[in-house]
Amino acid sequence: MKTFDDIDMRILRELQQDAGVSLETLGERVGLSRNACWRRVRALEDSGAVKGRVALLDPTAVGLSLMVFMQIRTQSHDPDWQQRFSRAVQAIPGILSVYRMTGDLDYLIRARVSDMAGYDDLYQQLIHHVPIADVSASFVMEEIKDSTALPI
Structure with a gap:
């Protein structure tokens, strides 16, 4: 460092x-x-301290007003499944962040979609690429704080 x-x-x-x-x-x-x-x-x-420079867009202005957090549980933890999952989430444009977690769930996905139909499309794309044991989704009703700035 x-x-x-x-x-x-x-x-x-x-x-x-x-x-x-x-x-x-x-x-x-x-x-x-x-x-x-x-x-x-x-x-x-x-x-590498500055990874890139970007413009931050207003999601509603570009038609992506619904943010969803998807909690993923899988029955497979083998390297092949993990590689397929990684390729799938990289390829789906609405998926913004993916985290491998400790605890009861295996992965947490943060995504932006236009509406519930957009969420269903994203969900269908994901399960088409990899088998998933359980998906639970939570939809954001209000964004109270959403920052890209690190506390340095």
Whole structure:
């Protein structure tokens, strides 16, 4: 793990808030010249601390207003099933996040769909690719906090 100094940390916090900020503005905010700031940002990208820069979209504006969490239980834990499952969830566009879990469930999936019909389509795609013992879904009624910023 790379260690970051105070300026690196300030740059990372700023980029988490607005990755499209100009180098001039970013430099002013962290107390560096444009060129020095550019070198720091490049070093943070090269080190892997900055994985990419993206635009955050409003899900409702693009027709994906329903967020669903799917709890998956499987009867198979062999490497072949895991590889097939991994390929399947990577290929389904509505699936945003997949986590292998401890405890009673095996996987937790976070997905965005247009509506219940969109969820059913996603569900059908998933079970078409891999056998699943049990799927339980919970639908988000209200998003109280949803952040992409890490607490650094």
